[in-house]
Amino acid sequence: MRTKGVFLAGVAILAAATMTTAVPNGGTVSGKVTYEGTPAKQKPIDMSKEPSCAKQHATPLTTETVVTGPNNALENVVVYISAGAPDDSTPPSQPAKFTQKGCQYLPHVLAFEVNQALEIANEDQTSHNIHPLPKTNREWNKSQPPGTPPLSEKYDKPEFIPVKCNIHPWMHGNFAVLKNSHYAVTQGEGSFTLPNLPPGKYTIIAWHESYGDQTQEVTISGNETKTVNFVFKAKPY
């Protein structure tokens, strides 16, 4: 009897060890992130102190702390699996790309993995000094004159990191450093898809820079698609 128990335990461990982070033809979690209420007004950005950037925007850019889409869609929400999937032991070989263009950070929210290469480019005629503000990772800021090659950095701990430019106070962005590849950042319609999930119980978190995060649990048993929606409460101030 004990031998059988040991044998079964051995099989379970072997099965777990062979389980990869993502499986083709696995299950999918998808859904939409929306808001209810009135979000804070986004203000136009006056870039007159930096004429080379100001002239790139015929209509001034607005702040991007709450970006909305049609039908109350909420953009720039990072939806990711925080529990239930193993951490990636090696990060993707492709670098995550962040650029400074027209005195704006693109994309506004960049999601990538722990120890994944982060490449920061300056496409502007002016110098920037990028300053991410982590609380657990190492804090640094780097000057980047125009025409210099992209900077390369990486973070070794998962964290949501606000990013600012020391020279241009209106520039603002976010890094989402995550533990595995199961993540998506919502865009226009507010929708997200997390595919290739092996069977299991998952904790999904939706994070927004102004509204914080929300958590939901979902169980995948085969290759079905489960719908998980998030609704954030928006406030005018």
Add this chain to the structure above:
Amino acid sequence: MGKFFAVVLTLIALASAYPIVTHMYVQPVDISTHGHAIDEQLSDTMAEAGFAFLGAQLLLAFFVWRFSNRKNGSKVKHLPGGAKLMVATAFIFVGTEVLALGVLGQKAWAEVYFTAPKQDALQIQSQAGQFAFYFRYPGADGKFAPLHPDKIDEGNGNYFGLDLANDVEARDDIVTAELAIPVNREIHLLMHAKDVGHSFYVRELRIQQDFVPGLDLSVHFTATKTGKYEIVCTQLCGLGHYNMKAYLNVLSQDDFDKWLKEKASEQ
């Protein structure tokens, strides 16, 4: 050789003084009610320094001319009183010059820095922070809401740290990156330093004032010509000091009212 040196010295002295005396140096257009007084003071300073300079150089040239090619062994005469008299003379000359400049200039200085602004001056607050200037107008309630540094959120455009959620009087404050003012109206510019020392300088206004962290400073001025003028930071404040500037936009009263209304709608 000595006499040649004396001639060259005299020519250089005269050539240096010429552009000053004929006011060949160009000054930026004066758009301020106190600009004329400041410019006069500058001219007076140039004149006084110029006379002293010319006097000293010509005196030097005279001595070089007179006493060059002296034969070896000839007696050197000394001015009576020796060094003590020389030093005393220097003190008196330079002292008088400096005192004169001070006495003549104190009126211009007092007009700018020691007189209070008029009661109906338009109050605008400016904040200097690494590395941009932002400005705040009090809005319809005529009051500046309190500042909360912990609420500063530049990604949201909240550069001053207004607590919009809790301070109702903050909701009508108008925050801009441009200092627009109506022409011919006295402006009382309150100055708040967000982090380190900065300085407000508009050369056409003939005004410069440091922002000092922790001090409530202000300047007052009246602009007399419409147009766009540069505000530059003139106190080294960090790696972005070279990039720190804003624009003063002097508008007609009507245009200013329109501008302020537009900015209010963007808040």
